[in-house]
Amino acid sequence: MKRLLPIVSVLLLILFPSVGFAEETKESQGITENEKRAGFTVQAVLPENQVNDRVSFYHLLMQPEQAQTVQVKIFNTSEKKQTYRVEVINAATNRNGLITYDERDKKPDASMKLPITKVAKPKNKEVSVDAYSEGKAEVIIQTPAEAFQGILLGGIRISLKSDDSEEESQGMSVKNTYGYAIGLVLTEQDHAPVYGETDLKLTKVQPEVDYGSKVLEASIQNPYPEAMEDLVAEGKIVRKGQKKALAKNKLESVKIAPNSIFPFQIDWGMLEVSAGEYTFIGTVKGKTKSWSFKQDFTITRQLAKKMNEQTAFRIFIPSWWTTSFYAVGTITAIVTAWLIIRLVKRKKGREIREKE
Known part of the structure; x- marks a missing residue:
């Protein structure tokens, strides 16, 4: 049985530029309904080595053996102090054909030589922010000495920590909490495309x-x-x-x-x-x-x-229904044949009388 995931994202922030990444803050745009329910929002702090500063996810040009720390702002819009979980999760593809950043326990595909979770790790797994205050989460990136090709893709997830953390860590909790995921793209070639169509x-x-x-x-x-x-x-x-x-x-x-x-x-x-x-x-x-x-x-x-x-939903056909179906079908065929024979006999009788 698949493990119940304790985190349900109501605002899953997708990697690509067609979707914004927590661009609305309390100070600038007002608080949205989803932010009110979540009690917080997040914003990526884009560093100087950001490839494209017109997007709100991290797309960083790295060098071999480069160490760097990136920050994510956390805005606590609730009336009480809150604690948030900070994770880096490999990108995966779900059955609906969407890229997701919530399959934390999924084993990387055999073709993945360097998972992003080996390169990027949260400085602290938990961050607390006072009511109506701004905090930050930090992710440390350390690239290996050997250069990698193409891109590494994952997500930085910030989620509200459940009060029942013990049950949640054991995968037993079904309590919904809110979270955001900000895409993290790493590359060591400035010409490496995010998208391609090499092979499947x-x-x-x-x-x-x-x-x-x-x-x-x-x-x-x-x-x-x-x-x-x-x-x-x-x-x-x-x-x-x-x-x-x-x-x-x-x-x-x-x-x-x-x-x-x-x-x-x-x-x-x-x-x-x-x-x-x-x-x-x-x-x-x-x-x-x-x-x-x-x-x-x-x-x-x-x-x-x-x-x-x-199977949870099945069509059951009782044996009595099948027997009744064939019985009714047989009777219907007999009655139909009898009516046809009777009609033919009447027609012939009528024709004989007319000749006489």
Whole structure:
């Protein structure tokens, strides 16, 4: 069972410039409704080595063996002193085709040689700020001696610390708290693009139950240190050797984090899964390239039974209903045949009488 995440972001601040990053502060723009609920807001303090100062996330040009500390302002807009958790989390790609910074326990993809969590770490894991005051969180960046290619991508998460910290650390708490994530992009080449379309690979397909739904998950890998955007992903499940789609899915405006797996899912729907040989057929289209995938997979009787039993929503057809359906169908056919025969006999009788 997947671990319950204790933090739910109501204002997830995405990496890219189309979305602002806590640009409104109490002093400048007034407090928004979401900020009132959260009780705080944050703002990135962009350093001199910021590649693009027109955006509100960190995009830093680094050098090998460079040490640097970046700051995040925290504005406590509540009437009491609050404590905030400070984390650096690797960028990941979720099943909806979005780049996220909340999968703190997810193991980095095998293609990721240097996770950003190895390079950037919070100076203090917790920061307290007095009521109606401004504080700061600091993140220490230390690049290795060996140069890295492309970009490293992650997020600096600032979240309100729960009162029940012990349960939260054990993954037992389901209490919602508020948090912000500010994108952190590191590069050592001033020409390295944030986005690219080098290649995608299908690493595996796996039938499983995810959050109570029977799905086929196709793991589509971006093995390069560049993000992808504006992709269209389509896929379908067919019986092996056939063309008719048993289930299909399409996602638009897909983004994929660098060196990550995009878990593209196809929902089987409400009907039960049967054992047999199947094929996944999928495509991903970008601005300049497209990729086609095809892979066979097998669902054993044991796996089919397990998937059907673990599904939260199923259609049950009682045996009596099936028996009644066939009985009613048989009776209907007999009555229909009898009416047709009777009609034919009457017509013939009428024709004989007319001749006479």
